[in-house]
Amino acid sequence: MDYKIEQGGDALKVYISGVLTFDDHERFKSVVKAISASASATAEIDLTETKMIDSAGIGMLLLANDRAKKAGKEVRLTGASGHVLKVIQLSKVDEIIPVAS
Amino acid sequence: MVAQPAHTPAPAPVDFDNARILVVDDLRSSRMLIGSVLKSAGFSNIDYAGDGIEALERFEAHEPDIILLDIVMPRMDGFEVSDAIRNRFKSDVPILVQSGVQEAEQRVRAFDMGATDLVSKPINAGELISRLRLHIERRRLIARLQSYQKRMEEELHSAEGMQMSLMKETAEVEAITLPRQARMETFYRPSYKLGGDLWDVFEIDEHRFGVLMVDLSGHGVSAAINAFRLHMLAERSEVDTTDPGQWLARLSDELYEILPIEHFATAFYGVFDTRDLSLTFAGAGAPTPVLRRANGNVEHLDASGLIMGCRSNGHYENQRLMLQPGDRLCLYSDALYENFDTPDGALSVEELSALIVATMEADAEDGFTIDLIKRVFGSVPESFPDDLTILMLEVLRS
Numbered sequence: 331m332d333y334k335i336e337q338g339g340d341a342l343k344v345y346i347s348g349v350l351t352f353d354d355h356e357r358f359k360s361v362v363k364a365i366s367a368s369a370s371a372t373a374e375i376d377l378t379e380t381k382m383i384d385s386a387g388i389g390m391l392l393l394a395n396d397r398a399k400k401a402g403k404e405v406r407l408t409g410a411s412g413h414v415l416k417v418i419q420l421s422k423v424d425e426i427i428p429v430a431s
Numbered sequence: 432m433v434a435q436p437a438h439t440p441a442p443a444p445v446d447f448d449n450a451r452i453l454v455v456d457d458l459r460s461s462r463m464l465i466g467s468v469l470k471s472a473g474f475s476n477i478d479y480a481g482d483g484i485e486a487l488e489r490f491e492a493h494e495p496d497i498i499l500l501d502i503v504m505p506r507m508d509g510f511e512v513s514d515a516i517r518n519r520f521k522s523d524v525p526i527l528v529q530s531g532v533q534e535a536e537q538r539v540r541a542f543d544m545g546a547t548d549l550v551s552k553p554i555n556a557g558e559l560i561s562r563l564r565l566h567i568e569r570r571r572l573i574a575r576l577q578s579y580q581k582r583m584e585e586e587l588h589s590a591e592g593m594q595m596s597l598m599k600e601t602a603e604v605e606a607i608t609l610p611r612q613a614r615m616e617t618f619y620r621p622s623y624k625l626g627g628d629l630w631d632v633f634e635i636d637e638h639r640f641g642v643l644m645v646d647l648s649g650h651g652v653s654a655a656i657n658a659f660r661l662h663m664l665a666e667r668s669e670v671d672t673t674d675p676g677q678w679l680a681r682l683s684d685e686l687y688e689i690l691p692i693e694h695f696a697t698a699f700y701g702v703f704d705t706r707d708l709s710l711t712f713a714g715a716g717a718p719t720p721v722l723r724r725a726n727g728n729v730e731h732l733d734a735s736g737l738i739m740g741c742r743s744n745g746h747y748e749n750q751r752l753m754l755q756p757g758d759r760l761c762l763y764s765d766a767l768y769e770n771f772d773t774p775d776g777a778l779s780v781e782e783l784s785a786l787i788v789a790t791m792e793a794d795a796e797d798g799f800t801i802d803l804i805k806r807v808f809g810s811v812p813e814s815f816p817d818d819l820t821i822l823m824l825e826v827l828r829s
Contacts, residue, residue: 349771352649381774384817385648385765389693392741396692413769413777421697421716422737425745 331357331380335364341372341406347379350387358390365394366401373398374430378409383417395427406430450567451476453495455486455512456529457504465499465554472560483507487515490522497525497567499550499559502537510544517545525566529554587652591624594655597662599632607634612705612756612829615642618800618821626818627654628764629662633672638705641672642824644717645698646764648738650818657694661686675700675713676747679739683715683747686740695738699762708754708826713747715739718765719780721787725757729788731780732760756828761787761799766817767807778807791823799823 331354334345344361365373375391377383383391395405407429410418418424452474456462462479469477478495480486482504490498498516502509509528516522528541529552538549547566550559598619608615611634619628627647634640643665647657664685672678679700686696699720701712714734722730732752737745754760768778778786786806795802800821804811 349774351771382769382771382777384769384771385646385695385697386693388738389648389695392695393693413774420718420735422735423741425737426741 333357333361335361337368337370338374340370341374342368342370343374343376345376345379349382350380350390351382351384352386355386355390358394362390362394362397365403365405366397368403371403373403373405375405375407376409377407377414378411380410380414382413388417388421388423391423391427404428448473449476450474450497450563451478451493451495452563453478453480453486453489453498455480455483455498455504455509456501457482458501461501461554465559468554468556468559469563472556472563474563483509483512486512490516490520494522495524496570497527497563499527499529499563500546501529501552502534502541510540513541513544513546525570527562527566587624590652590655591621594621594625594658595619597659598630604632607632607640608824609827611638611640611703612708612827613640613703614825614827616799616821616823618804618819620815621655621818622650622766622815625652625655626650627658628818628820629658630820630822631662631665635673635702639673639702641700641702642762642822643698643700644762644764644820644822645696646717646818646820647696648694653694654818657690657696660689661696672700673702674749675702675711676749679713679715679736679747680745683737683739683741683745684743687743690740695740697738697765699734703754703824708756710752710754710760710824711749712752713749715745715747718763718768719784721761721784722752723759723761723788723791725755729784731784754826756826758826759791760824761791761803762820762822762824764818764820766815766819767803767821769817771816783807 331346331348331350336343342365398405405427407427418429452469454462454465454477466477478489480489484506500509500512513526516524516526525547526545527548527550528546530538530541530549531552541549548562550562604615604617615632617630619630627650629645631643632640645661647654647661664682679698697716699712699714699717701710703710713736715736716738717734720732720734722732736747768783770776787803790799790803790806793802800823801811803821
């Protein structure tokens with residue numbers, strides 16, 4: 331997994347590329363931190379370039395969402411397609427984290 | 432009171448004194464010189480050999496912690512000794528070869544024959560002691576790591592046995608399903624000793640039995656501990672398991688209480704009833720079950736649903752499926768189609784479904800689950816990238 335963080339107009343944008351799995355646990359911590367620490371009330375996690383996600387990867391998104399909520403912010407998932415979109419649809423994660431199409 | 436000066440104890444030196452050192456040199460004067468250097472550095476457990484043959488005899492009699500080896504010797508030279516220790520005795524004892532600065536070719540050959548390091552000849556006391564200490568310490572560190580690893584492996588192995596015993600044996604499954612007009616085939620393999628998959632088949636009453644398949648997020652030890660926790664929750668006899676949606680909702684609420692935010696479970700739970708050959712089921716984000724009807728029609732069931740343990744009061748919809756004798760249903764965990772090493776090699780539902788149906792129709796001798804694994808992976812791999820569970824339920828004639 332690789333990530334890029336940009337401060338957008340009114341939202342923090344986090345671009346996740348590659349494969350988001352168990353092995354990315356440590357790296358993803360910086361994403362969680364950046365979201366909690368950002369000045370924006372909203373963080374958009376862009377999954378356009380995310381090829382696959384495993385259960386641990388979904389867990390990381392849940393963690394980011396939880397930490398953001400506790401800091402009074404909102405996380406949105408955008409751009410999911412292919413395998414990632416299927417996992418989101420199957421697991422109904424959109425009932426926990428808002429998914430923008 | 433007299434103030435004591437601040438005293439910081441020096442780190443305890445590694446105990447080298449009892450390291451057993453075998454000194455191999457054909458010149459008695461060299462052996463004596465090396466011996467005295469070693470003794471003055473605090474080493475006391477020293478053994479000597481005057482040529483290669485004697486060196487191997489001493490080695491066999493009592494394996495040393497390190498060998499200081501000369502190359503040019505009568506009867507058998509240092510290269511042969513080194514080669515024998517590595518290839519005949521299969522020992523990884525550090526071998527320090529004494530080598531003159533000029534002998535470049537010898538030095539390369541020494542490493543080829545299994546030397547660990549070189550010390551210059553004639554002996555330089557300071558260098559010799561430093562290198563000895565380095566290699567003795569390194570060897571002891573490796574030995575400690577090996578023993579730690581061995582202990583962890585033994586513990587994981589025993590935990591693996593405990594986890595395997597959560598899953599029912601074929602005879603136990605048959606005792607439940609066969610009197611209820613069904614048979615099942617099962618397969619479970621953790622990716623590494625411990626896993627987060629769990630399946631169970633249990634009787635509800637004389638007409639019904641339940642089929643549960645769960646995949647705890649992640650893998651390894653933490654997923655396995657969560658699988659044990661879920662197994663305990665699922666085992667309680669006082670809980671009503673006849674309504675799949677309600678039961679999953681209850682399990683999800685309980686998991687929500689005990690799991691960390693980033694952990695969850697996917698699940699499929701179905702109740703088979705012999706009175707009308709119905710399967711009532713609910714899904715919590717489980718991979719799409721594949722049903723092949725006796726007449727050859729193929730249906731994909733919807734086992735999507737909020738993953739369990741993420742929030743309280745989740746809702747799980749019941750679905751009811753009417754079955755016929757000869758209908759076969761396959762449940763599986765995501766390890767069967769996901770491929771994280773080559774994401775483009777992952778199977779789509781349609782591709783996997785075609786393989787499942789072909790397997791059902793082939794009725795291979797080694798059984799459904801093994802034949803399916805062969806079709807998906809090409810062979811039965813030693814290990815899978817993730818925990819793999821496959822369940823196949825077939826409705827029998829009455």
